[in-house]
Amino acid sequence: MVKTLGLDKNGIRKGAWSDEEDEKLRAYIHRYGHWNWSLLPKFAGLSRSGKSCRLRWVNYLRPDMKHGNFTKEEDDLILHLHSMFGNKWSAIASKLPGRSDNEIKNRWNTHLKKRAKDDRNVQQSNYHAVAMQPKDQANQIKSIVPEVQNGEKMSLTGTSSVSPSCSTLTELSSCWLSGADCGGSSNAAPQTFDYQLLEDIWTEPFLEDITSSVDSMLFPSNAVGHDLIAQSFSKDMMLDDEFSWWMLNSCVEDNNEFMSCWDCIH
């Protein structure tokens, strides 16, 4: 499971850490802290590079580290955060106390990447199911939602805040299911849309699938996951903060701007 032990040309040890080395590093940092990673190994009596010591501490020896299997809630949170941050493992790790970026990265590559791909496929097939519905059902929806028929942009606020700006209900569904903004007036502050109204409209069985897909895209599928996310974000950003969502929405078209926007909201 670990790389074989060896020495490089400078006599620096490589490969798996022994219990003795762990104890030396732990004891040293406990007493003096990690004031300088480059000099630390010398003072701690370790034949390791500073880099290696730092990695060992950050990924394994830190006292607040959790060891063991990931919970479903943690998996859900990683999936959710990865959809926002991409491969920004340190950013994701900062939202999961006790887990290192390396651990999360491994978790993603070995388990969650496949699950995320499967989820996307499910969402796409739901979208196609909607697109294949008869015209009269689409007209029925339009007749109930005059704002949509008139081509006005709309967005969601409230407990399930998200603010795609779309001109038709189908377009709106498409945006939700793909996680994309529809474009248009993305720089405008969102108008409000009653989520309850949406539920009243979408009473047909096929539409129930959509609403659950939308929910699962916006949040992980279980209540505990919701709590975790809420805890994770509560310090930095309120999910139902309309301004925050508007800012994110207006930046989300440009991934490079997204991160700076995220920092800005903080």
Next chain:
DNA sequence: AACAAAGCCAACCGCATTCGA
């Protein structure tokens, strides 16, 4: 039982960024 393939994860490597002289 023996072997191969896939899964898993600790650790390494190289690059980017930050910091201090």
Next chain:
DNA sequence: GTCGAATGCGGTTGGCTTTGT
């Protein structure tokens, strides 16, 4: 402003373990 050292980050590797044949 420049340069080198230190630090941090993300991608990749290597080898042990588990599973399948």
